[in-house]
Amino acid sequence: MTAIPKRKALLFLLLTSLIFTSNTLLYRLDAMQPLPSSIGLASLFDCIIVVPLLAYFFIIRNRYPVKYVVLAALAGYAAATFIIPKQHLEAYSFVRYILFAGEGAFVLLELxxxxxxxxxxxxxxxxxxxxxxxxxxxxxxxxxxxxxxxxxxxxxxxxxxxxxxxxxxxxxxxxxxxSQVLAFTYHKKTGGIALYVMLIHAMLIESIGLHVLLHGWSPIASYVALFLNAYTILLFLAEIQAIRLAPFMVTDRMLYLQAGVMKRLAIPFTAIKSIHSYEGPEKLSREEEKHVFDGVLADFMKEKPLFEIEFHEPQRVHMLYGFSKQVTKAHVRPDDGQAFYEAVASRLVRE
Known part of the structure; x- marks a missing residue:
């Protein structure tokens, strides 16, 4: 899983806080009265359209399945029921059924x-x-x-x-x-797996609390949220197992780089230009990140890569749900750096 940049997370929290705060004050301040009858629709638009779009662009995109946009919309509708007075919300009660229908469409697609x-x-x-x-x-x-x-x-x-x-x-x-190929682990000297274990614990606690909270408002919404949280826990478990069972692998002709279940790259040695120690900055610019396969695990404090592998021409990285990108280099941090370097470098000479 790609870590969410702090800047994006803070900006998302700031924008959503402004939206919810401004809508709350709109109904509570005497100076704003009287309000037009259609004001409830405007607030619903903020909560179930604008907020989910912000969640997609700042949090979900290229990190989580798109289906989480529906969960964000349901959460936005739940917030709207607390923000919008009943008399302004009653005329738009049909909105909740549209949201549930959207989630139902995702379930039917799975089936x-x-x-x-x-x-x-x-x-x-x-x-x-x-x-x-x-x-x-x-x-x-x-x-x-x-x-x-x-x-x-x-x-x-x-x-x-x-x-x-x-x-x-x-x-x-x-x-x-x-066991039939050279395999190089990349997680034993990091806290990557511990990070996912912590996230699973947090999701379990959050699932119970959110289920109880939503059940009082809508049993259907509570079970939808429970389903999505369970799916997220499965995703984190899959990430842990993929990290353990799919290390970097070297065959006679191919180098396989898989970073958990989220992304992977298979490169023929004929496409590799060079491998060398990484001497670049700890944090790449946003533009540079687009062209790099980041094979270094997410961690409590992410380490710098040990090696940079450059390609003769762009290579395709496979990500979740068919997403992909073209990269010109890969950054890796195997546990046994020297053995990994020798295995790759020797095959480059041979090629």
Whole structure:
């Protein structure tokens, strides 16, 4: 998971606080009276459209599934019921059903994806098992098997993401790191896994509190929020397992860089220009970040990369739900830096 920059988080909190505060004062200050009858609709627009859009651009985009925009809209509507007096809100009670319908559409999409997958399971499993000897990590094997039976599209990418999350979070606990390739861990000298364990604990506590709070307002909303929080916990569990089970891997012709379940990069050695010690700044500019694969784990205090790997031409990084970007270099911090450098550098000479 990509860490949320402090500047973005603070700006999001500032803007949302201004929106909620200004709307609250609008109804409470005598100087603002009388208010037009349509003022409730304007406040609803702020709470269920403007605030979720801010959440998307500052928090959700490229970090969490887009479905969390619906949760942000539900939370905005919950806030609106406390801010807007009853007489201004009654005429727009239909809004809540529109929001619930949106969440229902996401659930139906999940069921449709499951149905599509089940109809092709036998052939898919055979292809997946046959690829085990050639492709060392689960996401790469999964992507190849899906490509053989599903058209290349955003839907196929959603299949891959959902299956990877469920596999790592629920079914991978007895698995071990692939032994048929050179593998280099990158988490043992960091607090990355501890950070996700802390986030899971926080989500469990928050889920209970939010469920109780929302249940008094709307049982449906409380269960929707509970479902989304449970999904987030599965995502964090998948991230932990992917970090453990999918280290950086080196084969004769390929370098596989996977940073948890969130992003991965497979590069042929013929595409690698050089590998050298990283001597750049601790924090890259926003423009530089767009062209770099960041393989250093999120941590309580993130460390600088050990190595920078440059490419002859841009390479495609695969991220959640079919998102991708083109990068010209990768930053990594393997636990055994010297062995990793020798493994990569020796294959560059050979190429």
């Amino acid at each position: 449709y994806i499951l149905y599509q997958l089940l109809t092709k399971v036998p052939a898919f499993i055979r292809h997946f098992r046959q690829s085990q000897a050639d492709i060392p990590a689960f996401p790469y094997r999964l992507e190849q098997a899906l490509a053989a039976y599903f058209p290349q599209s955003r839907t196929t990418a959603i299949y891959a993401t959902e299956l990877a999350i469920y596999y790592y979070s629920l079914f991978s606990w007895r698995n071990k790191t692939p």
